[in-house]
Amino acid sequence: MHKKLYILLVSILALAACGKERIKDPEFGPGDYPRIFDIQNAFISPVRIINEGQTADYKGLVYSPGGKVNISWKVNGEEKSKDTVFSFTPTAGGEYTISLEVELNGMKSQRSSKVLVKPATYTPKPYDKVIMAYLSAEGTALGVNWEQATHVTFLAGRVASDGTVDLSAGEINQRMDEMVARGHIAGRAVLLGLAGRLSPVDGWALYEANDFGEAIRTPATRAALVASVANYVATRRIDGVDIMMSDINSGAYAQNVAAIAPFIAELKAALPANSIVTVTVGAGWQHWDYPSLSAATWVNVRAFEDGIHVGPGAPRGQASSYDYMLAAAKIWVDFHLPADKLVIGIPAFGLRYNAIDGVGNNLDWGSYDYVAYRTILGYDPQAATKELVNHAFGVYYNGQPLVKRKGDFIKTSAYKGAYLWAADYDSGDDKALLKELHNSLK
Numbered sequence: 001m002h003k004k005l006y007i008l009l010v011s012i013l014a015l016a017a018c019g020k021e022r023i024k025d026p027e028f029g030p031g032d033y034p035r036i037f038d039i040q041n042a043f044i045s046p047v048r049i050i051n052e053g054q055t056a057d058y059k060g061l062v063y064s065p066g067g068k069v070n071i072s073w074k075v076n077g078e079e080k081s082k083d084t085v086f087s088f089t090p091t092a093g094g095e096y097t098i099s100l101e102v103e104l105n106g107m108k109s110q111r112s113s114k115v116l117v118k119p120a121t122y123t124p125k126p127y128d129k130v131i132m133a134y135l136s137a138e139g140t141a142l143g144v145n146w147e148q149a150t151h152v153t154f155l156a157g158r159v160a161s162d163g164t165v166d167l168s169a170g171e172i173n174q175r176m177d178e179m180v181a182r183g184h185i186a187g188r189a190v191l192l193g194l195a196g197r198l199s200p201v202d203g204w205a206l207y208e209a210n211d212f213g214e215a216i217r218t219p220a221t222r223a224a225l226v227a228s229v230a231n232y233v234a235t236r237r238i239d240g241v242d243i244m245m246s247d248i249n250s251g252a253y254a255q256n257v258a259a260i261a262p263f264i265a266e267l268k269a270a271l272p273a274n275s276i277v278t279v280t281v282g283a284g285w286q287h288w289d290y291p292s293l294s295a296a297t298w299v300n301v302r303a304f305e306d307g308i309h310v311g312p313g314a315p316r317g318q319a320s321s322y323d324y325m326l327a328a329a330k331i332w333v334d335f336h337l338p339a340d341k342l343v344i345g346i347p348a349f350g351l352r353y354n355a356i357d358g359v360g361n362n363l364d365w366g367s368y369d370y371v372a373y374r375t376i377l378g379y380d381p382q383a384a385t386k387e388l389v390n391h392a393f394g395v396y397y398n399g400q401p402l403v404k405r406k407g408d409f410i411k412t413s414a415y416k417g418a419y420l421w422a423a424d425y426d427s428g429d430d431k432a433l434l435k436e437l438h439n440s441l442k
Contacts, residue, residue: 034069034104036111037062043100043111049177051237052093052120058086058100069102093119093185118181118237125150125187129410129441130298130343130417133434134193134242134280136203137169139424141178146186148438150417153242153278154179155193155203157229161214163221165194165228176236189239191276194229196247201349201370202305203421204282205249213247213256216263223266230270240276241267242300248282254289261291268295278343283328290336299337300419303328304347309396314362318387318396320347325406329415339414346406346418348373348425348433350397371395372425373433384431403433407440417441 038044040060048056061084063069073081075088076097088098099112133149137156144152156170170176170192183190196212198204216222229241243263247256260279268277279293280300284307293299304320329344355367362368377383379391387399398406410418418437426432 033107033109034102035064036100036102036109037064038111043113045113047114047116049116049118049174049181051118052090055087055089056115061085063102069104072101074099088115090117093117116178116181118177119184122184122187124189131437131441132343132417132419133423134419134421135424136422139422140175141182143424143428145428145434146182146188148434149188151189151191152179152183153191153193155195155244157192157194159194159196159212159215159225161211163215163224165225167232180237189276191240191242191278192233192238193242193244195244198246201372204302205246208250210247210250210252210256212245213252213259216259217255222263226266226270229267233275234272242278242280244280248286253286257286257289258291264295283331287331294337298341298343298416300343300345301329301332302345304345309351310362310368312364313357316353316362316394319351320398322402322405340416342415343417343419344410344415346403346420346437347398348420348422350376350395352395353393356393373397374425374427377427377431398433400431400433400436403436404440407437411441
């Protein structure tokens with residue numbers, strides 16, 4: 001019994017020794033591929049994002065069979081090194097492909113990744129009208145057609161009542177760094193959007209929400225918010241800030257909107273020189289309480305969702321019509337700012353009715369919701385050409401013809417331009433609403 005156990009242990013140890021020798025110095029036949037072991041995960045991320053002048057290091061790589069493979073490092077297809085490690089230090093912004101190829105006996109193995117380089121400086125491309133793609137907190141840089149937008153705002157800042165700001169939306173997977181890098185490479189300005197709590201999809205006022213308003217009403221919390229935002233903008237090389245203070249559906253709404261003016265002044269003083277500071281505003285009856293916003297670079301008018309097609313017994317219909325856009329824009333021209341300081345909003349979402357009353361009107365406050373334009377396209381193959389689809393009890397939205405009509409008007413008017421909320425709700429293809437805006441306003 002003991003003799004058999006001894007023989008078994010000797011056999012296991014012998015096999016283990018052979019295995020170690022195999023790993024240490026494997027024998028490669030004519031059909032075997034050489035191997036690359038990425039010990040430090042140099043290639044784990046499909047895209048690395050760095051600043052111009054920084055270095056992307058590719059280290060911790062082990063090759064098998066060791067000392068026998070031919071190594072080639074390439075940048076955008078051009079060989080740069082034959083060493084076992086590689087450091088890439090770009091001298092200009094752009095997107096680069098770093099590839100590693102190892103060869104043995106005519107057999108090759110490869111690894112590759114992208115390096116996105118944020119340029120140290122950039123020259124904005126000229127434009128006639130602002131075409132701003134406004135991304136929600138879920139948006140990404142790859143969801144933007146950078147040739148069709150002149151500006152991009154990313155709603156990555158969530159303001160709390162104590163003056164703190166949650167910027168994690170921009171830090172996840174370096175989303176803000178990628179936004180700025182791709183924007184500046186394309187010659188486009190990128191803004192940080194700031195908001196408090198917002199309603200889903202339509203991204204506007206919640207009942208009795210005062211987070212953002214409270215933060216900017218009090219001098220101490222306002223100063224703390226300004227300092228945090230200014231530091232983030234400077235560190236990330238962001239071009240400016242949009243203030244989407246939507247706390248206008250509470251008893252404190254007048255104080256909330258009044259505090260926007262000192263917030264603009266203090267923010268502009270703290271931001272880098274020539275930073276853009278914009279404000280997104282509503283066109284409801286609360287507009288009377290807005291202070292002078294002339295210090296803003298421009299003001300985005302939320303010229304959609306008329307408010308008369310929701311609520312108990314409200315008639316079903318187009319809440320973001322052409323006529324409502326005209327009326328909302330005119331309110332701000334007549335009572336607040338000249339047209340060349342106003343960028344007019346267009347929705348990339350629709351109003352969906354989920355239940356109706358006995359006469360066919362909206363049932364109650366819980367019987368409707370909002371749905372992204374890209375989702376609406378799945379309800380009807382022809383949805384891009386319409387503004388109503390037969391889904392649930394009807395979905396009303398802006399299709400391409402209505403967006404074109406709005407864009408054509410803005411083009412021939414004195415208004416500064418248009419913005420799309422939210423650009424990540426758009427389709428990104430030939431049915432895209434941003435494409436229609438670009439074609440109208442370019």
